[in-house]
Structure formats: structure tokens, C-alpha cells
């Protein structure tokens with residue numbers, strides 16, 4: 001009967017919600033100890049010049065491996081870390097770790113010219129962000145020019161004074177700013193002329209459809225043209241096929257990142273890949 005059916009569906013729904021809430025609580029509790037237990041690590045994904053195929057830089061991507069939960073996706077744990085106020089602490093660790101890695105590679109004679117790290121909105125709004133980054137770089141003796149911060153479009157569109165001031169100060173230090181997932185929040189482009197941006201990263205959702213879907217071709221082409229017109233570098237993320245790479249290169253996209261060139265990998269693997277590519 002319809003009424004019973006509705007009630008059962010509701011019960012099922014409720015049980016599922018409860019289970020999800022419990023799982024979420026588990027994740028929260030586990031995440032609070034992740035840093036001190038040494039469960040965080042970074043992987044590095046190459047960013048290559050589309051015309052020469054050479055590695056120009058890399059993006060550092062955070063990983064969390066819990067002894068029981070296993071590897072948890074950043075798409076899952078980053079939002080939790082943001083919500084429970086852990087992200088700034090994690091972000092600081094990411095920057096320190098990335099600096100140490102650059103120095104380690106330097107010592108091995110492997111020069112990574114540019115290392116990109118992601119920052120979340122909570123970090124971008126912090127009053128002490130600039131001082132913190134300056135200190136980390138100074139202590140490590142790493143030139144700010146070798147660092148790029150990836151911020152998302154949605155973060156910039158909120159037009160928060162503190163974020164604008166921080167990014168401008170970081171740019172003055174010599175750090176470059178890239179807009180990650182560009183195109184995914186396409187509702188206003190005004191921020192592009194007021195913010196200190198150097199690079200656009202074409203969102204993977206458009207790259208996925210390139211050479212298959214005419215609309216994605218048009219959007220990718222438009223983003224590349226926009227970047228050119230504004231004097232910004234353009235990098236495509238999530239490039240998986242040679243056809244996508246050929247299209248993007250033909251349209252004038254500068255760089256690409258994606259499984260075609262390499263997955264996020266351990267530091268040694270990136271060095272090895274660079275040796276192979278020359």
C-alpha cells in the first residue's frame with residue numbers, strides 16, 4: 001500500500017542519513033589527528049609545455065591515508081577540514097612540505113621551476129596569511145617566484161577585501177596566482193581585471209568534452225582567447241588524450257596537466273619522468 005511504502009522509504013532514507021552522519025563523524029575525528037600522526041602526504045602532478053612536452057612545473061596535491069579508512073579522496077576530506085577549521089593548519093603544512101621538496105629536488109640537481117599549491121578560502125581570508133607564507137619561504141630560502149597559489153574562481157567572485165589584499169601582497173612578493181577550475185563558476189569576469197592573476201586553469205569539465213562536443217571546443221577556445229587578450233598564461237587541467245592535447249596546443253593553450261602526461265606521483269617518480277622527457 002502506498003502509505004506503508006512511503007513510510008518505509010522514509011525509514012530507509014533516515015537510516016541512510018544516520019549512517020552517513022556517523023561515517024562523517026568518524027572522518028572528522030580521524031582527520032583531527034591526521035597531521036600529528038603523519039598521515040598526510042603530497043603527490044606532485046607535472047605541468048608540461050604543450051609545444052615542447054617539457055615539464056615546466058608541478059602541482060602539489062594533498063593526500064590523506066588513514067590506517068583503517070585507507071586513502072580518502074581530497075574531494076571528501078578537504079571540505080571536512082574546511083568546515084571543522086583544520087584547513088589552515090593543513091595548508092601551512094602543505095606549503096612547508098612543498099618548500100622542503102623543492103629544496104630536496106634542487107639538491108638532487110632536478111630543477112622544478114614552478115610548484116603550485118592549492119589554497120582554500122579560509123586560508124585566503126586569513127589576516128596573517130602573507131606573513132606566514134613569507135616566513136616559510138624565507139626560512140627555507142626558496143624564491144617566491146617559484147611558487148604559484150591556485151585559488152578557485154568562486155573564491156574570487158565573492159570579492160572579499162581581505163582576499164584581494166592578501167593576493168595582491170603575495171603577488172608583490174613575487175608569488176604568482178592561478179585561477180583554478182576556471183569557467184566552472186562563470187558568472188562574472190570583472191575580477192579578472194582587478195585581481196593580480198597570472199594564469200587561468202581551464203576546468204576539466206570543458207577539457208573532457210574537447211574534440212567531442214562542439215560547445216566544449218568553443219568554450220575552451222574562448223577561455224584561451226580571453227587569457228591571451230588579458231595577457232594571462234593558460235593551462236588546461238585533466239588532459240587525458242592526445243586529441244585533447246593537440247586541439248589545445250593548436251588553439252594556443254600554453255601548458256597542460258593531466259593523466260596523459262602523468263598522474264599525481266611521488267617526488268622520485270616526477271624526477272624520473274623529467275629525466276625521460278629531457
Ligand code: C2E
Pocket residue numbers: 045060061062063073074075078091094117118119120150180181237238239240257258259260264
Ligand atoms: P584541483 O586543484 O582542481 O586538482 C586537480 C584534480 O584533478 C586532482 O584531484 C588531480 O588528481 C585530478 N586530475 C588531474 N588530471 C586528471 C586527469 O587527467 N583525469 C582525471 N580524472 N583527474 C585528473 P585530487 O588530487 O583528487 O584533488 C582534488 C581537489 O582537492 C583539488 O582539485 C583541490 O581543489 C583539492 N586539493 C588537493 N590538495 C589540496 C591542498 O593541499 N589544499 C587545498 N585547499 N585543496 C586541495
Ligand code: MG
Pocket residue numbers: 059118150180
Ligand atoms: Mg588545483
Ligand code: MG
Pocket residue numbers: 180181201237
Ligand atoms: Mg583544478
Ligand code: MG
Pocket residue numbers: 181203204237
Ligand atoms: Mg578541478
